[in-house]
Amino acid sequence: MLKIKDLSKKFRDFNVLDHVNLNAEIGQIYGLVGSNGCGKTTLMKHIMMIYKPDEGDIFYNDVPVVEDSEIIKEFYFVQDNIFFPYQFTLSSLFAYEKLMYKNMSDEKFNRLVNYFDIDKNKKLNKMSKGQRKQAAFVVAISAQPKVLLLDEIVDGLDAVIKRKFWDVLFQEVMDNEMTVVISSHDLKELDNICDRVGIMHQGKILKEDDLEKMKDEIKRVQFAVDGEYEISDFKEFNVIKSVKIGSVNFCTLTGNIDEFRKKLEKEYKVLLFDRLSMSLEEIFITELGGAGYGTEKE
Amino acid sequence: MCLFKFFLDKECITTYNTVIVLIVLIHNGTLRFTLKGGFVLIKIDNNSSKAIYEQIYDEMAKLILSGAVKPDEQLPSVRELAGLLKISPNTIQKAYRFLEMDNYIYTIRGKGNFVGNAEKLRSIHIEMLKKELFKLIETLQRAGMSDDEMLKLIKEILDKKNDQEDLC
Numbered sequence: 001m002l003k004i005k006d007l008s009k010k011f012r013d014f015n016v017l018d019h020v021n022l023n024a025e026i027g028q029i030y031g032l033v034g035s036n037g038c039g040k041t042t043l044m045k046h047i048m049m050i051y052k053p054d055e056g057d058i059f060y061n062d063v064p065v066v067e068d069s070e071i072i073k074e075f076y077f078v079q080d081n082i083f084f085p086y087q088f089t090l091s092s093l094f095a096y097e098k099l100m101y102k103n104m105s106d107e108k109f110n111r112l113v114n115y116f117d118i119d120k121n122k123k124l125n126k127m128s129k130g131q132r133k134q135a136a137f138v139v140a141i142s143a144q145p146k147v148l149l150l151d152e153i154v155d156g157l158d159a160v161i162k163r164k165f166w167d168v169l170f171q172e173v174m175d176n177e178m179t180v181v182i183s184s185h186d187l188k189e190l191d192n193i194c195d196r197v198g199i200m201h202q203g204k205i206l207k208e209d210d211l212e213k214m215k216d217e218i219k220r221v222q223f224a225v226d227g228e229y230e231i232s233d234f235k236e237f238n239v240i241k242s243v244k245i246g247s248v249n250f251c252t253l254t255g256n257i258d259e260f261r262k263k264l265e266k267e268y269k270v271l272l273f274d275r276l277s278m279s280l281e282e283i284f285i286t287e288l289g290g291a292g293y294g295t296e297k298e
Numbered sequence: 299m300c301l302f303k304f305f306l307d308k309e310c311i312t313t314y315n316t317v318i319v320l321i322v323l324i325h326n327g328t329l330r331f332t333l334k335g336g337f338v339l340i341k342i343d344n345n346s347s348k349a350i351y352e353q354i355y356d357e358m359a360k361l362i363l364s365g366a367v368k369p370d371e372q373l374p375s376v377r378e379l380a381g382l383l384k385i386s387p388n389t390i391q392k393a394y395r396f397l398e399m400d401n402y403i404y405t406i407r408g409k410g411n412f413v414g415n416a417e418k419l420r421s422i423h424i425e426m427l428k429k430e431l432f433k434l435i436e437t438l439q440r441a442g443m444s445d446d447e448m449l450k451l452i453k454e455i456l457d458k459k460n461d462q463e464d465l466c
Contacts, residue, residue: 029386167381174377174387192342192350192385212349212389219347257347275347 001025002147002179007046007056016042018203019056024196026061027177029169031190031211033284034200035293040183041080043200044149047181048077060147073101076145078136080152090120090135094142101143109142116164130157137165141172148172150182154189166193187281197280199287206287214283219257220276224248225268233267234260240286248272252286342383350385354393362402362413363420373403373411 004022008015017039024030032040045051047058049067058065065071084093090113098104113120116134124135133153140148154162172178184190190197191211198208207214218240224247231242237255244250253260257275264270278286289295340357342350361367376394380387394411397403401419403411438448 028388163381163384166384167377170377170380170387191344192383192389195386195388212351216349276345277347279344 001059001061002047002181003059003062004043004047005057005059007043007053007058009042009046009051009054015203017046017053020200020203020205022198022205022208024179024181026179027173028179028195029173029193030179030181031194031197031280032181032183032200033185033187033190033197033280034183035202035288036185038200039203040200041151044077044151044181044183047147047149048072048075050077071146074103074146075149076101076140076143076147077149078133078140078151078153080155082132082136084124084132086125088124089122090118090124090138093124093135094120094139097139097143101145103144105142105144108144109138112138112141112168115168116161130161133157134161134165137168141168144172144176145178146176147179147181150180152183152185154182154184155186162189187284188279191280194280199284201288201291201293206291211280215277218252218254218278218283218286220250220252220278220282221257221260222248222250222272222274222276223264223270224272225264225270227268229268234263240290252278252282340379340383342385351389351392351396354379354383354385354390355396358393358397359400359402367413369413369415371413372409373413375410 002022002024004020007017007020009017020039020043022030022032022043032043034040042051046053047065049065049069049072052067060071063069063071085096088096094104094109116138118131118135118138124132127135133156137150137153140150154165157165169180173180182190182194194211196209197211197214199206209217229244229249231239231251237253237260239251239253239255241252242249261270261273264273285294340354340361342353346353348356358373367373373394374382376387376390379385379390383390394403394405398405398411401414401422403414405411435448443451
């Protein structure tokens with residue numbers, strides 16, 4: 001497992017990371033999501049030991065990860081703003097990276113180059129942003145890393161390529177039990193794909209859990225009653241948000257749904273009652289709203 | 299008898315091999331086609347309060363019990379299903395594991411997941427559920443519920459379920 005414990009880092013006076021705790025199991029797809037500028041990229045750079053933490057530790061399978069750790073040679077980081085050396089093609093990039101990654105697979109590389117239909121002799125810096133991401137991804141998978149960090153890689157890819165991308169990622173996760181930490185702003189895309197999610201804001205992890213558990217904890221209900229629904233009577237169910245559209249109420253709550261329904265039926269004539277699940281996007285907005293983000297009124 | 303002699307004839311060996319290969323291809327082709335077509339019918343409802351792995355389990359169990367997929371037929375691999383539905387392979391794996399535990403499917407290492415015997419399964423499953431119901435009835439009795447109350451409750455639940463299904 002990849003474990004980050006109480007990691008803190010300051011840039012001058014700015015707390016870029018504030019006691020970050022992150023836990024990702026082997027073979028898990030971990031979604032690192034957060035507000036713009038919350039520190040996702042910085043956190044990933046710490047895992048790669050590009051930065052050294054001020055406080056806290058990183059462990060991989062209980063072994064500390066420090067600057068000279070051998071295990072970092074089996075971590076691969078695909079950055080958002082990918083830098084390729086001048087005049088490099090995918091072929092030259094592969095040859096170069098092969099020097100550093102001992103598990104680099106020629107067979108995988110060739111297969112993926114075909115699958116993504118990339119011209120491996122074209123200069124990388126002449127490619128479009130999306131094509132550059134594909135190229136970087138191909139090399140990353142060919143390196144067969146134990147931990148793969150992907151910083152906003154799906155953001156900006158077309159729908160067809162995204163499918164191929166997930167296909168390849170799933171295969172690798174299954175075959176090599178690769179641990180993936182993927183950051184993205186496209187929460188609809190990550191929904192159902194991530195096993196575990198960490199929600200970040202201003203250098204802190206606000207919430208981290210298996211996605212399934214998160215969706216079980218925060219629930220949404222839609223209901224309609226005869227008469228006026230008094231929200232104050234239902235405080236014990238911890239209603240986080242309540243919206244009324246027409247005669248239908250939509251409530252987001254963490255309390256027990258069955259009890260909520262029972263009480264509702266006791267106090268009112270219930271015309272409609274449905275439990276809905278929260279999407280990752282909705283959970284994200286709710287959590288960040290709780291931290292005061294995005295709550296400004298127009 | 300004649301067929302056997304036919305296949306032994308040297309000049310017919312090529313034909314024989316081609317025929318066998320063709321049969322295997324068609325067999326696999328049909329399987330894959332049916333499966334791919336059949337399994338796009340697994341609809342995952344993102345708005346449902348049921349966990350994704352549970353939905354997959356339920357849809358698969360339904361498919362298997364209905365006989366739409368035959369015993370010993372191969373199911374899509376975890377990876378195929380994950381890619382098709384855009385769901386984490388770990389979630390698919392979880393559903394498959396539960397399906398295997400409940401004897402809906404069996405796994406052959408290195409080959410894949412296969413449909414179990416539906417008739418046998420249904421009776422095994424019902425036997426399991428009967429046992430659970432028995433225990434539950436005992437618990438309710440201990441909690442003080444009378445036989446009449448219990449019967450009334452069961453009727454209530456069934457009526458509610460029937461109403462729900464009518465609405466769907």
